[in-house]
Amino acid sequence: MNDRDSMKPGDLLLPVKSFCRLSGQIIAPLSFEIHAFSVKFAYSLTRSAYMEQNINFEDIFESKLAKNDFIEPKDWMPDNYRKHLIRQISQHAHSEIVGMLPEGNWITRAPSLRSKIVLLAKVQDEGGHGLYLYTAAETLGVSRDELLDALHTGKAKYSSIFNYPTLTWADVGAIGWLVDGAAIMNQVMLQRSSYGPYSRAMVRICKEESFHQRQGYEIMTHLAFGTPEQKQMAQDALNRWWYPTMMMFGPPDKDSPNSENAIKWRIKRETNDQLRQRFVNQTVPQAEYLGLTVPDEKLTWNEAKQGYDFSEPDWVEFKNVINGNGPCNKQRLKARNDAHKNGAWVREAAAAYAKKKGESTAVAA
Amino acid sequence: MSNALFQYTLRLGDSSLILAQRLSEWTGHGPFLEEDLALTNIALDTLGTAKSFLEYAAQVEGKGRTDDDLAFFRNEREFFNPLITEQPNGDYAKTMVRQVIMDVYHLYLYKELAKSKDTTLSGIAQKAIKEVTYHVRHSASWLERFGNGTDESHQRAQDALNELWQYTQELFETPGSEKELLAQGVAVNLQDIQAKWETHVDELIRKANLKKPENVFMQRGSLDGIHTEHLGYLLAEMQHLPRMHPTAKW
Ligand SMILES: [Fe+2]
Ligand SMILES: [Fe+2]
Numbered sequence: 001m002n003d004r005d006s007m008k009p010g011d012l013l014l015p016v017k018s019f020c021r022l023s024g025q026i027i028a029p030l031s032f033e034i035h036a037f038s039v040k041f042a043y044s045l046t047r048s049a050y051m052e053q054n055i056n057f058e059d060i061f062e063s064k065l066a067k068n069d070f071i072e073p074k075d076w077m078p079d080n081y082r083k084h085l086i087r088q089i090s091q092h093a094h095s096e097i098v099g100m101l102p103e104g105n106w107i108t109r110a111p112s113l114r115s116k117i118v119l120l121a122k123v124q125d126e127g128g129h130g131l132y133l134y135t136a137a138e139t140l141g142v143s144r145d146e147l148l149d150a151l152h153t154g155k156a157k158y159s160s161i162f163n164y165p166t167l168t169w170a171d172v173g174a175i176g177w178l179v180d181g182a183a184i185m186n187q188v189m190l191q192r193s194s195y196g197p198y199s200r201a202m203v204r205i206c207k208e209e210s211f212h213q214r215q216g217y218e219i220m221t222h223l224a225f226g227t228p229e230q231k232q233m234a235q236d237a238l239n240r241w242w243y244p245t246m247m248m249f250g251p252p253d254k255d256s257p258n259s260e261n262a263i264k265w266r267i268k269r270e271t272n273d274q275l276r277q278r279f280v281n282q283t284v285p286q287a288e289y290l291g292l293t294v295p296d297e298k299l300t301w302n303e304a305k306q307g308y309d310f311s312e313p314d315w316v317e318f319k320n321v322i323n324g325n326g327p328c329n330k331q332r333l334k335a336r337n338d339a340h341k342n343g344a345w346v347r348e349a350a351a352a353y354a355k356k357k358g359e360s361t362a363v364a365a
Numbered sequence: 366m367s368n369a370l371f372q373y374t375l376r377l378g379d380s381s382l383i384l385a386q387r388l389s390e391w392t393g394h395g396p397f398l399e400e401d402l403a404l405t406n407i408a409l410d411t412l413g414t415a416k417s418f419l420e421y422a423a424q425v426e427g428k429g430r431t432d433d434d435l436a437f438f439r440n441e442r443e444f445f446n447p448l449i450t451e452q453p454n455g456d457y458a459k460t461m462v463r464q465v466i467m468d469v470y471h472l473y474l475y476k477e478l479a480k481s482k483d484t485t486l487s488g489i490a491q492k493a494i495k496e497v498t499y500h501v502r503h504s505a506s507w508l509e510r511f512g513n514g515t516d517e518s519h520q521r522a523q524d525a526l527n528e529l530w531q532y533t534q535e536l537f538e539t540p541g542s543e544k545e546l547l548a549q550g551v552a553v554n555l556q557d558i559q560a561k562w563e564t565h566v567d568e569l570i571r572k573a574n575l576k577k578p579e580n581v582f583m584q585r586g587s588l589d590g591i592h593t594e595h596l597g598y599l600l601a602e603m604q605h606l607p608r609m610h611p612t613a614k615w
Binding site: 116120121127128222229335 | 382386389390392393394395396397398399400401402405406408409412413415416419432433436437456457509510511513514515517518521602603605606607610612613614615
C-alpha cells in the first residue's frame with residue numbers, strides 16, 4: 001500500500017492547492033468539488049486559467065507523476081494521456097458489460113438455488129463495475145452515449161475473452177477462477193494508476209473480483225472432486241479457457257504499441273509479459289490442487305527464474321478475435337445492440353415523463 | 366408435520382421461484398444499465414425468498430428432500446405457482462405490469478403472513494416485506510411513467526394489462542386444504558388481501574392514466590398443478606443440468 005491509498009475524498013483537492021501556492025495565486029474555480037457532470041466545464045476553465053498565467057503545466061503534470069500524486073479530472077493533462085485513458089477505461093467498462101453475457105447465459109440453468117443466487121449476484125456486480133467505469137470515463141469529458149455508441153457500432157474494443165462461448169456449467173467456474181483471476185492481476189496494479197477516478201474505481205472493483213475468483217474456484221472444486229462426468233467437464237473447461245485467458249494480458253511486450261506510454265504515465269505499472277508470468281505462476285498450483293491438467297506440454301518449473309516456462313497463446317487467433325472474428329463476437333454485439341434498441345422506448349418514456357413532471361434528473365441513455 | 370402446511374409453503378416458494386426465474390432472464394439485457402442492476406436486485410430478493418420457503422417446505426415434509434430437490438426434481442404438474450408468474454417476460458411493459466400485480470399482492474400477503482402463528486413463515490414474511498416495499502415502489506413508478514410517458518409506452522402498458530388481467534383472480538383462490546391452516550392462524554385469508562390489492566392496484570392504474578380491463582374471463586388451474594404451456598419450457602431449461610447428473614453435488 002502506498003500512502004495515497006489511504007486518502008479520503010476531501011484530500012483530493014490537495015494537489016491542486018499545492019499547485020495554487022506554486023503559482024502564487026488562488027484560482028477560485030479550482031476548488032470545485034469533482035463531479036462527473038461539471039468536469040467538462042471545469043476542464044476548460046482550468047485550462048484557460050493555466051494558460052493565462054503562462055505556467056508550464058507539463059512540468060506540473062510530470063512532477064505529480066514523479067511524486068506519486070493522483071492526476072484529477074480538473075488537472076491539466078497531456079492530450080495523449082487523456083486519450084489513452086478514455087480508450088483504456090471505456091474498453092474496460094465495455095468488457096464488464098459484455099462480460100455479463102457469457103455468464104448470464106447460465107443464470108437460468110444454474111444447477112442449484114445457491115449457485116443461481118451467487119451467479120446472479122456476480123453478473124450484477126460486473127454491471128456495477130461497468131457503471132463505475134463509465135462514470136470514471138465521463139470525468140475525462142466523454143459521455144456515456146458516445147461510449148456506448150462506439151461499442152454498439154463495433155468501433156470500440158472490449159476484452160477478447162468474452163467472445164468465447166460458455167458451453168457447460170464448468171465454464172462459469174472457469175471464468176470465475178481464470179478470467180476474474182487474470183482480471184485481478186491487472187486491476188490490483190490499476191488501483192495504483194495515476195488517474196484518481198480510475199484508481200478509486202479499481203479499489204472498489206478489486207474487492208468484488210476476489211469474491212468472484214473464490215466463487216469460481218469453488219465451482220471448479222465441486223466439479224473436480226465430483227462425479228467422473230463433472231471432473232471431465234472441469235478439465236474440458238480448463239482446456240478451452242486456458243489460452244484465451246492468457247491472451248487477456250495483451251500481446252507480448254515486444255509487440256505492444258501502447259504499453260510504453262502507459263507505464264511512463266503510471267496508467268499501467270507492469271508489462272503484459274510480467275503479468276502473464278505472474279498469472280501462470282499463481283494458477284498452475286491451483287490447477288494441480290484440483291487434479292486438473294493445464295493444457296500445455298511445455299509447461300515446466302524454471303528454478304533459475306523462479307517461475308514457469310510456458311507456451312504462448314496463438315497470437316494470430318488473438319488478433320482475429322480482437323478484430324471481430326472470434327466465435328461469439330457477432331452474438332455479443334448483437335445482444336448488446338438488441339438490449340439497447342429494445343430499451344429505447346423505455347428510455348424515451350422515462351424522459352418524456354420526467355419532462356412532463358418537470359423533473360430535473362433525466363434517465364441515463 | 367401436516368401435509369397442508371407443506372402444500373401451503375410449497376406454493377409460496379413456487380410463486381417466488383418461478384417469478385425470479387423469469388426476472389433473471391433480463392439480467393444483461395435490461396433497457397439501460399441502472400435498470401438492469403435494479404431488476405437483477407429484485408430477482409435476487411425474490412429468489413432468496415423462494416429459497417427460504419422451499420427450505421422450510423422440505424423441512425415440513427420431513428422426507429429428506431432439500432430445497433434443491435423441490436426446485437429441480439419436480440415435474441410440471443407438481444408445481445403450484447400462480448399462472449401469472451410463469452408468463453413470458455414480453456417487453457418491459459409486460460414485465461413491469463406483471464411486477465405491479467405480483468409486488469402489490471406480495472406486499473399484502475407478507476404483511477398478513479408476518480402475523481402467522483407459524484414463526485418460520487412469519488419470519489420469512491417479515492424479511493420479505495422490506496424488500497417487497499421497495500419492489501412496489503419500483504414497478505409502480507414504471508407503470509406511472511409508461512402510462513404517462515409516450516403514446517407508445519402508454520399503449521404497451523395498456524396491452525400488457527389487458528393480456529395479464531385474466532390471471533389475477535387466481536391469486537386469491539383458497540384451496541380446501543388451507544381451511545384448517547386458516548383456522549389455526551397459520552395461513553393468510555386471501556379474501557381480505559384481495560380487497561386491499563384491488564384498491565391499491567386500481568389507484569396505480571388510475572395514476573398511470575390506464576384503463577382497468579373489464580369483463581375478463583379469468584384463467585385458473587395452478588392450485589391443481591394445471592399450468593399454461595410456458596411452464597414446461599421454463600422447467601426444462603431450469604432443471605436439465607441437475608437432472609442429467611442426479612447424483613452430482615454443485
Ligand atoms: Fe468486473
Ligand atoms: Fe468479476
